[in-house]
Amino acid sequence: MSHYNGSADKKDINPNLNVRTMKWPGINAASITAAVTSGALVVSAVLPHGRVDGMSLCPIYHLTGTECPFCGMSRGFVAITHFDVPSALDFNPGSPLIYGAFVYLLWASIKALRNGDKQLQPINKTLYLAWITPTLLIFSYMFYSRVLKLWIL
Numbered sequence: 001m002s003h004y005n006g007s008a009d010k011k012d013i014n015p016n017l018n019v020r021t022m023k024w025p026g027i028n029a030a031s032i033t034a035a036v037t038s039g040a041l042v043v044s045a046v047l048p049h050g051r052v053d054g055m056s057l058c059p060i061y062h063l064t065g066t067e068c069p070f071c072g073m074s075r076g077f078v079a080i081t082h083f084d085v086p087s088a089l090d091f092n093p094g095s096p097l098i099y100g101a102f103v104y105l106l107w108a109s110i111k112a113l114r115n116g117d118k119q120l121q122p123i124n125k126t127l128y129l130a131w132i133t134p135t136l137l138i139f140s141y142m143f144y145s146r147v148l149k150l151w152i153l
Contacts, residue, residue, distance in 0.1 A: 028118045034109035037102045040077065049082035053091075069142035073098060094138040097131065 052075055060068040076095025079088035088095045108120050 030109045030112035030118055030120055033105050033120060034113060037106040037109065040102055041081065041106065044074075044077035044081040047078045049078050049084060049087075052078050053087075067146045069094075069139050069146055071146070077102075092142070094135060094142060097135045097138065101131065 055075060056062070056071065057074055058068055058071045060066070061071055070092065072091030073095050076088040076091040077099055079085070079091060080096060080099045085096060088099075105120070108123075112118075112120050
């Protein structure tokens with residue numbers, strides 16, 4: 001373990017802080033994305049569909065008793081993984097869109113890693129707009145129906 005002894009090259013000194021800056025290795029975004037997305041998809045495959053239908057992991061729901069726009073997302077992922085899309089839509093209408101994004105990001109991260117890239121390639125603008133538009137509409141509706149509607153009434 002080495003300690004800072006007061007001597008450093010000028011390029012290693014941050015003049016705003018007057019301390020030696022640490023050099024971090026480049027973050028491998030493709031590996032992190034692959035780990036997160038595959039982890040969520042594997043967990044949704046391992047959890048038994050039907051037994052998790054009453055489960056609620058949402059801290060907002062547990063604190064307020066009101067479902068947030070994302071409540072039902074975990075149950076929706078489990079339902080989709082077990083090929084029960086109608087149940088997933090009942091749990092949260094946005095879950096197929098987010099699930100699709102996870103599958104796409106897993107595919108893109110594996111592709112990047114196979115090519116030796118650390119970063120994902122930018123998403124095609126048309127594909128992104130085709131995904132973000134219904135996603136924003138659905139979650140705006142979910143926010144209105146689950147949160148605002150209760151405050152207004």
